[in-house]
Structures are given as structure tokens and as C-alpha cells.
Amino acid sequence: MRQMVEEINCGRHTIESAMGKYQVRTRSTVTKWLARVREEEHVRTQAMENTQKKPPTTLVEQVVQHADALTGQVKQLQKQLEQAELQVLYYKNVIRVAEQELGLSIEKKSTTQ
Template sequence: MEHLFLFRSQVHELKMRQMVEEINLGRHTIESAMAKYQVLTRKTVTQWLERVRQEELARTQAMKESAPKPVSTLVERVAQTADTLAGRVKQLEKELEQAELQVLYYKTVIRAAEQQLGVNLEKKSVTK
């Protein structure tokens, strides 16, 4: 008896999917499919359409997630590395400019202090 129930539900499922496919392909309107497959309410057909649509969305989403990520090519990796290095060079150039300005500031402060105090503050380098 249980096998008969499973068989009927499988036939019903097959009939439903066949009807939805014909509607989606434009072979039938909802009303003509209702008449052909002897479905009593439009709500039932729209529920089946929605159910099949949701299953299809879930299937395509699963396929997208399981698809392997494309490996970046050598050219793309080199370009990315070049961009990273160019950014680093710009950052280092800014730091160098700041350091040079700082050196100029300190030299100016030392010279002003030497003039006001009359004392030599800079260290003399003795080379042999």
C-alpha cells in the first residue's frame, strides 16, 4: 500500500513539473495548463511555479558556490605587485620629504641658537 502512495506522489510530482515547464516555455498559459492537467485552482499552479523557481534558484546558487575560483594569471599577479610597490614608493617618498624638512628645520634652529648664544653647537667631524 505504501508503494502505491509513493508511486502516486511521484506521478503527481512529474505532472506538476511537466505543467510548470510547459508554462515557462510558453506552450500554455496558466488557464490552459489548468484545463489540460485538470487543476482546479489558479493558486495551486502559482504555488507550483514558485516552488520550481525557488528550487532552480537554490540549484544555481549551489553551482556558483561550488565553482572553483579562477586562478589569477601571472600578468594579473605582476600588475597587482607593481601597483603595491608603486604605492609603497609614494609612501616612502613622502616620508623622505618629511625627513628632509625635519633636518632643514633642526639645522636652522641650531644656526639660530649659535648666533644668539655665540656657542658652536654643531659637532666637528675629525677625519684622518
């Protein structure tokens, strides 16, 4: 199976010619083998990349990494704040329009002691 997949990936054979050479009856079997081998290679390369990633060795690298993480959090919080402000503006306009059209006082008045 692996030899056939390797030959297909290298371009030495098409799926049909490999099916004939290795006496495989269905194309779906070959495509499943191709997908399985690609997934295994992907998992293997990710595992190698994870082992090659070293934690920051110096204090400066640690501070830079922490600062990058904080910068990402700040950007995310800014987006959330922007969305919340737009939502507040939307609801205020909905309340204002509803008060004008229905003639009702919807907002709570803060005149209580």
C-alpha cells in the first residue's frame, strides 16, 4: 500500500495505472490510502515541529513572547469593546424610535432618591 501511494505521489503512476499494477479493484480504496498516508505525514510533521519548538531561553525572549500575547489580547478586547459600543448604540436607537412611535416611556428615569 505505502509503496503504491509513494509511486502515485512521486508521479511515477496515476491512480489507474497503480490500480492495474498492484491489482486493486476500486478507486475509492486507493483514495482512502492516499488520504490516510497524507494524514499520517501531517501528524508526523506536526509532532516534529512541536518537538523542535524550544521554550524561550532568555528573559528577554520570555518578555517579548509575553508582550506579544498581551498585544493579541488587547486587540481582541478592542474588537469586543467596539462591538459592544455598536450594540449599545443600536439598542438606544431602537428605544428612541419605540418611544417616539408608541409614545411610551421605556427608559428608566433616574429621579428616585
